[in-house]
Amino acid sequence: MAVYTQLSAEVLADLVAEYDVGELVSAKGIAEGVSNSNWLVETTGSETNGKRFILTMYERRIDIAELPFFLGLLDHLAANGCPVPRTIHDRSGASSRMLHGKAVALIEFLPGVSVDHPTPAQARSVGRVLAEMHETAQDFPGTRANDLDPHASARVLADCGQDALAKIDAALPDVIPVAEKIADGWPQGLPQSVIHSDLFPDNVLMLGDTVSALIDFYFACNDAMAYDLAVTHAAWSFSGDGHGYRAEVGQALVEGYESVRALSPEEREALPLLAQGAALRFISSRAQDWIDTPADALVTKKDPMDFVRRLEFYRTNGTEVFAA
Numbered sequence: 001m002a003v004y005t006q007l008s009a010e011v012l013a014d015l016v017a018e019y020d021v022g023e024l025v026s027a028k029g030i031a032e033g034v035s036n037s038n039w040l041v042e043t044t045g046s047e048t049n050g051k052r053f054i055l056t057m058y059e060r061r062i063d064i065a066e067l068p069f070f071l072g073l074l075d076h077l078a079a080n081g082c083p084v085p086r087t088i089h090d091r092s093g094a095s096s097r098m099l100h101g102k103a104v105a106l107i108e109f110l111p112g113v114s115v116d117h118p119t120p121a122q123a124r125s126v127g128r129v130l131a132e133m134h135e136t137a138q139d140f141p142g143t144r145a146n147d148l149d150p151h152a153s154a155r156v157l158a159d160c161g162q163d164a165l166a167k168i169d170a171a172l173p174d175v176i177p178v179a180e181k182i183a184d185g186w187p188q189g190l191p192q193s194v195i196h197s198d199l200f201p202d203n204v205l206m207l208g209d210t211v212s213a214l215i216d217f218y219f220a221c222n223d224a225m226a227y228d229l230a231v232t233h234a235a236w237s238f239s240g241d242g243h244g245y246r247a248e249v250g251q252a253l254v255e256g257y258e259s260v261r262a263l264s265p266e267e268r269e270a271l272p273l274l275a276q277g278a279a280l281r282f283i284s285s286r287a288q289d290w291i292d293t294p295a296d297a298l299v300t301k302k303d304p305m306d307f308v309r310r311l312e313f314y315r316t317n318g319t320e321v322f323a324a
């Protein structure tokens with residue numbers, strides 16, 4: 001459930017009146033997502049801005065000072081033909097506003113559904129769009145450091161502590177030394193752009209085999225493009241619990257990516273380690289969330305072990321999987 005803040009019809013109507021979108025017709029809370037409150041908003045519409053929108057109220061995790069980076073990135077990518085929702089600017093030209101002490105943004109609604117069990121054809125499309133996004137983001141002027149790199153992830157795990165990790169799963173503390181090794185060997189000097197860095201299937205909307213939208217750019221940052229491909233590979237190419245590697249999906253993803261942007265030999269060589277770093281990123285954030293989430297919270301906890309299995313897979317098979 002992700003509507004943390006209740007907004008009355010009057011408040012929503014007043015908010016909508018700040019934009020050139022016509023008058024409020026309806027606003028329905030969206031259950032998916034855990035970080036922010038989201039509503040699907042319908043209005044009587046305007047010629048320039050249409051009549052269906054996503055209203056997001058930023059509740060946690062996001063530093064409001066970083067919103068211009070995230071929202072500016074959406075506008076840059078959308079203006080240059082990438083399938084991402086543009087932001088609707090209010091009558092003063094701002095892409096976000098404050099409401100009841102929290103930042104809100106009105107974002108273009110794009111059609112499509114997230115797939116649970118992607119086909120190779122869908123993975124190929126995602127690879128292609130990811131590469132297009134990387135190329136388009138090259139000249140985005142904003143910058144944001146990756147605060148979830150392998151050094152940070154290794155620190156998060158160490159800070160969780162052996163005992164707390166062992167309570168989640170007896171095998172989880174074993175990841176601590178592996179994390180340090182990944183961080184120490186982390187590849188440097190790979191080509192960079194602004195990357196999505198969290199492109200899971202639930203952050204991609206599809207119409208059949210076509211990507212209709214990439215969403216949820218709130219982890220976007222400047223980092224190696226091949227790392228983003230590795231994150232996407234880890235997120236798309238396994239059964240949900242990380243047990244079964246779906247080789248045809250992983251291969252199609254990389255092929256789709258390379259049909260737009262060829263990987264350099266250095267990037268290809270780095271992929272096995274980048275994929276281990278990607279798995280580590282989600283092990284550590286999931287472990288931390290698990291420990292921080294009260295037992296009676298309504299949100300479903302995500303299991304770090306799903307990514308421990310992926311980490312093991314990449315340690316054993318990464319070289320073969322990413323061979324040219």
Ligand SMILES: Nc1ncnc2c1ncn2[C@@H]1O[C@H](COP(=O)(O)OP(=O)(O)OP(=O)(O)O)[C@@H](O)[C@H]1O
Pocket residue numbers: 002030032033034035036037038054085107108109110111202203213215216
């Ligand atoms: N621009 C959009 N067009 C259509 N639907 C969207 C759009 N943005 C978000 N949605 C829908 O809203 C849901 C929640 O959005 P999102 O995943 O961004 O939530 P969140 O709480 O911000 O993120 P998180 O998944 O990190 O918790 C998505 O699963 C999708 O169904």
Ligand SMILES: N[C@@H](CCO)C(=O)O
Pocket residue numbers: 198200282285286302
């Ligand atoms: N996509 C992430 C959540 C955002 O960090 C996960 O599945 O763990």
